[in-house]
Amino acid sequence: MAIEIKAPTFPESVAEGNIATWHKQPGEAVSRDELIVDIETDKVVLEVAAPADGVIAEVKKGEGDIVLSDEVIAIFEEGAAGATTAQPSPVSDEAPQPTEGAVASPAARKLMEENGIELSQVPGTGKNGLVTKEDVVNFIKQSDLSGSSAVAEAPTPTPAPAAPVQSPAISVPMNQEGRLEKRVPMTRLRASIAKRLLSAQHDAAMLTTFNEVNMKPIMDLRAKYKDQFEQTHATKLGFMSFFVKAAVESLKKFPEVNASIDGNDIVYHGYYDVGVAVSSDRGLVVPVLRDSDGMTLADIESTIKEFGSKAREGKLAIEDMQGGTFTITNGGVFGSLMSTPILNPPQTAILGMHKIQERPMAVNGQVEILPMMYLALSYDHRLIDGKEAVQFLVSIKELLEEPAKILLNL
Template sequence: MATEIKAPTFPESVAEGSVAAWHKKPGDSVERDELIVEIETDKVVLEVLAPEAGVLSETLVEEGDTVESEQVLGRIGEGEAKGGKASAESGDKQDAKAEKPAAGGGEKHEVKAPTFPESIQEGTVASWNKQVGEAVKRDEVLAEIETDKVVLEVVAPADGALVEIKAEEGSQVESEAVLGIFAEGAGGEGATAADVEPAASADDGASDEQVGDKILAPAARKLVAEHDLDVSKIEGTGKGGRILKEDVQRAVKEGSAAKGAKASTGAAKAASPAPAVEGERPEKRVPMSRLRQTIAKRLVQAQQTAAMLTTYNEVDMGAVMALRAQYKDTFVKTHDVKLGFMGFFVKAASEALKRFPDVNASIDGTDIVYHGYQDIGVAVSTDRGLVVPVLRDTDSMKIADVEKGIVDFGKRARDGKLGIDEMQGGTFTITNGGIFGSLMSTPIINPPQTAILGMHKIQERPMAVNGKVEIRPMMYLAVSYDHRMIDGKDAVQFLVTIKELLEDPARLLLDI
């Protein structure tokens, strides 16, 4: 009985894909879970594995054809492969190799990507922390998957070693995609080339193709053929110089890899020689991380969809600074955390949000959602970009709880340990550019929120106090707000309320 080979189930955002490459031909024998065909979508290349062992009896679609989710691509039947005895012997060798245990006789496992939340369609293999043949302990990190919100870790299922890497650094993967093959008990100093043979053997259905000294991914190979490009002129950014789909797309856009481009470029230079420049002028091109791409997209979206305005004020930080100086040592002994400025701002913002519910609301299509709680996001800068973990129910939190939460967020954000649920939601955001020396800025709203508070550097300035000039520690405050939801009067009064609460911290305790 024939077994149908079907295209994978595409994510909701992917309508269709195209057949990138068939790795088997009708009459070829196939093993269960062996790579047969690759489907290329606008986001990722999907691998289709054999559902059963047998012989590929027919293919219903050709390379380049457009296919839909779960469409039947071909069929596998029972029977003898073309080539008779020789093919059978070859198949026996493959079976023997497939059954060959890794060093130490351990069982093999598929290393899969984590299950992504519904809001995340795909991720990028950020790095492999272990190489093929390297000894690994159970639960040790093998690879990191970077999504547009968080970095996820993939850990070893047991003691052993990687015997094959299927998804190179920089490649895009979907939820639960197979990243590599892991063998229990393999690796270490006693590992031999035979232990990692599956990773290097051409019999395992490797999808890359080598042209000259260049290695092309399947999707890249298809684009090169479509545009008739000179592979030697394409710079690969994948692991080991592997040419990815993105590298070919960039070459097509720049026109740098077209055949004959070198000669025409030389002629242009001869016609219009560039001025000589002394010294080195190094440049480095790296792909934008998924987190950075998402940050850029959301910031542009916020400016394009919101009627954003900013109002400014300034606050005398003398009272808060005096309070910190008086109780900082006692505060550390009692709560085991330093007393910073953010605790005061979070508590002041929570009180102001209760008095001005429009500022604590969000817009959902043509509806206004009023939140009866205060969940305040605090912007944290990391090497990978800006993230905004959320403090929940800040109205009921003490200043010590706020300070502990912020310290914990900062540490885990820099280590890439924040969970996705910790960065979702939020009714208001506070960002502090003052820690980097910013004197004044215009913060951008974090959709679907309708306002954001910007803190800045504390600067001593001469101020008129009771008819006299005094040097006071002043800070500029900025509130950017969505004018579709918040009137200018409410935005100004909201910021004035925060100013008054900070200039007289007793108001926070007395609720006045």
């Protein structure tokens, strides 16, 4: 029985996606719930699994093609018997023929790197000569059958002394000046990030105010209770949970910072969904802590840990990143001492954390060495006046320097 394989239903915030990788080719046996294709959107990579045992009869959308929500991308034959590998081609009995300008899918690149295989060794069967993961798997199997491994045929792991080949993902042509260049298309996520950043700068009157916070009280509190905290809650006690709590309490005092602009209207949110910027291999993503005012420190830490794991594995769902009324970003994990974070539209403010740096500070007429952190608050001046922005940041500073106030809601 023929079954239409469709792209997932995209939410309103996602208009379209791209076919990233076909993990199964036409004629190849597929088991129920086995991953067959990845679809990349401007927020996440969505996985599509087989609806039953059978084979893919026809692929309607190749790798790199644009797909819309619920669009048919392939025809699946339920119960049909397929080959264990893709249908053989004449190349199987001949030496692989390199393809000039060939490109490999992300899964194929990773497999080639793991096995020491050069792109030029693997013939591509995908659209426009694209080297797929299945092409690499078939190449390895053919190499094993011929009595030598793919690793043995590939150059030794020692870096080649020639001009850099850059990445095995693409052959690098010469420009008009005879110099090496690499041109690759932006991922949908990177293009979306670029568009949103430009929009934030063009459509908002963005200003940034700075302050600094003495992190010693929180560091002392954390050092005293971190072991007991981890034993009790099965998660580590970090700094981000304190910042989230301090931000929420300050947002309650200054509702404009938790609001957004919709045309000529101001939308005041009666909830506190705090986005936490997380770096991934695909770019910066901002999963959201829903109703963070009702979360404990342990809830916040465990949820952020889960978000980090999902981001590294590419498993963040679109629902994880939708909405948000305020954002916190931590450049300090990369060593940034000070920066001006860019707004995350339609939000009107974002808090930037930075590196903790020991500095000599004047305390009651005495010089003390204290762990200090610069804080930055970027805000939309169309809605938030400088006075409110400064007072909001001072409120966060005071709560962090006296963490007991967070527990007492002071």
